[in-house]
Amino acid sequence: DAGVIQSPRHEVTEMGQEVTLRCKPISGHNSLFWYRQTMMRGLELLIYFNNNVPIDDSGMPEDRFSAKMPNASFSTLKIQPSEPRDSAVYFCASSVAAGGDTEAFFGQGTRLTVV
Amino acid sequence: GENVEQHPSTLSVQEGDSAVIKCTYSDSASNYFPWYKQELGKRPQLIIDIRSNVGEKKDQRIAVTLNKTAKHFSLHITETQPEDSAVYFCAASSGGYSTLTFGKGTMLLVSP
Numbered sequence: 500d501a502g503v504i505q506s507p508r509h510e511v512t513e514m515g516q517e518v519t520l521r522c523k524p525i526s527g528h529n530s531l532f533w534y535r536q537t538m539m540r541g542l543e544l545l546i547y548f549n550n551n552v553p554i555d556d557s558g559m560p561e562d563r564f565s566a567k568m569p570n571a572s573f574s575t576l577k578i579q580p581s582e583p584r585d586s587a588v589y590f591c592a593s594s595v596a597a598g599g600d601t602e603a604f605f606g607q608g609t610r611l612t613v614v
Numbered sequence: 615g616e617n618v619e620q621h622p623s624t625l626s627v628q629e630g631d632s633a634v635i636k637c638t639y640s641d642s643a644s645n646y647f648p649w650y651k652q653e654l655g656k657r658p659q660l661i662i663d664i665r666s667n668v669g670e671k672k673d674q675r676i677a678v679t680l681n682k683t684a685k686h687f688s689l690h691i692t693e694t695q696p697e698d699s700a701v702y703f704c705a706a707s708s709g710g711y712s713t714l715t716f717g718k719g720t721m722l723l724v725s726p
Binding site for chain 1: 645646648656657658659660663665703705707708709710711712713714715716717718719
């Protein structure tokens with residue numbers, strides 16, 4: 500298995516533009532997580548899906564952020580409109596079981612820069 | 615919700631020395647405590663984890679200890695090597711549908 504695959508690896512966009520980040524979890528994994536990493540705030544959980552259903556989206560900063568998981572092999576995180584403070588590395592992770600009590604496998608991340 | 619505090623934020627050691635990173639957590643229901651290593655520009659990767667039914671776990675040069683009464687757990691790295699230089703994150707989860715809460719990370723620098 501190639502692991503968790505994220506695209507794009509880098510994204511530079513102008514303030515106000517829509518940004519879509521993509522994630523393909525490891526086949527057979529039931530849980531998918533979107534994290535945001537910044538120097539100031541560390542690793543923050545944005546949203547968690549189990550069996551394609553959003554379980555916990557309390558970490559989504561505001562209505563500008565949305566996430567979907569239309570099937571077991573694909574998820575998107577969308578920011579519309581983007582703002583400079585959204586600049587961060589966004590990680591997708593998946594795990595075989597529900598919740599956070601098994602190993603989470605992280606993708607390579609998407610480095611987002613909003614100018 | 616869970617709150618995980620991690621100390622120190624940076625740690626510099628000489629090659630061959632030991633390194634200890636400490637974390638405390640707030641939710642007494644937490645029962646799973648993994649440690650992740652993140653090299654510069656790379657993804658976090660699990661290096662060791664411990665569950666609440668044991669007090670210590672070792673894997674070659676790394677070990678984790680857990681004190682459930684005091685609600686703290688620690689990562690111990692012995693005989694450090696330059697390739698151990700990275701950011702280390704502790705985390706805690708109470709299982710079920712709860713998710714991992716990460717500490718802020720410790721940047722470990724091992725000088726040759």
